Amino acid sequence: MADMLVHLKDLPSVDEEERALRKDGFIIRNIQPWERFLLEKFAAQHFSQNWADEVMMAFSHQPVTCWIATWASPRAIVGMAAYECTRRNFFGPMGVREDVRGMGIGKVLLIRGLEGLRSLGYEYAIIGGVGPVSFYEKLVGASIIPGSDPGIYTDLLPRVGQETEEAENESSPEDE
Numbered sequence: 001m002a003d004m005l006v007h008l009k010d011l012p013s014v015d016e017e018e019r020a021l022r023k024d025g026f027i028i029r030n031i032q033p034w035e036r037f038l039l040e041k042f043a044a045q046h047f048s049q050n051w052a053d054e055v056m057m058a059f060s061h062q063p064v065t066c067w068i069a070t071w072a073s074p075r076a077i078v079g080m081a082a083y084e085c086t087r088r089n090f091f092g093p094m095g096v097r098e099d100v101r102g103m104g105i106g107k108v109l110l111i112r113g114l115e116g117l118r119s120l121g122y123e124y125a126i127i128g129g130v131g132p133v134s135f136y137e138k139l140v141g142a143s144i145i146p147g148s149d150p151g152i153y154t155d156l157l158p159r160v161g162q163e164t165e166e167a168e169n170e171s172s173p174e175d176e
């Protein structure tokens with residue numbers, strides 16, 4: 001997976017979009033320290049334990065370097081955009097719950113997260129190990145960094161519970 005570079009100078013305003021979402025019951029705001037466990041659970045349930053681990057790094061900064069989207073009824077986290085987690089000046093992980101995608105939540109979260117990086121003094125930001133390239137190209141003019149693939153997500157260890165399965169599938173030198 002490649003990384004993308006974003007110039008933070010002229011980020012579009014998403015104030016209108018944020019207001020419209022609020023009218024529909026979605027609030028975009030910074031996560032609070034007492035919501036740490038809820039965020040971890042959200043990330044693990046809707047994305048992966050790796051993302052849950054990464055996003056927890058946001059709580060090592062003050063203010064916490066993560067924005068969330070909440071839904072009014074039932075009250076819950078439905079999106080997240082973290083930064084300064086996996087590496088310095090990295091944006092992500094970010095994700096929106098599947099059933100509320102396509103409503104503009106991802107766009108607002110993206111801009112708020114990038115504004116957060118800009119407020120730390122960065123002129124450019126890196127979107128690490130990018131998935132939806134055209135989403136970032138379209139919304140913030142991000143471009144793929146030449147030579148950045150495979151990036152930092154290499155030599156991944158199996159998660160707890162996956163080791164046995166992996167070991168069973170592996171052939172040992174004695175099998176040959």
Ligand SMILES: CC(C)(COP(=O)(O)OP(=O)(O)OC[C@H]1O[C@@H](n2cnc3c(N)ncnc32)[C@H](O)[C@@H]1OP(=O)(O)O)[C@@H](O)C(=O)NCCC(=O)NCCS
Pocket residue numbers: 092094095096097100101102103104105106107108128129130131132133134135138139
């Ligand atoms: C990518 C993601 C965060 C987008 O969230 P979202 O709330 O659905 O996005 P929005 O509704 O704000 O979309 C904003 C714009 O981006 C476009 N867009 C949304 N997802 C896109 C995608 N995967 N690829 C390309 N464009 C996309 C929308 O069409 C919309 O365009 P418009 O403004 O012209 O209508 C969401 O699909 C997601 O969580 N995906 C899984 C996790 C993921 O891939 N995260 C990124 C890791 S690098």
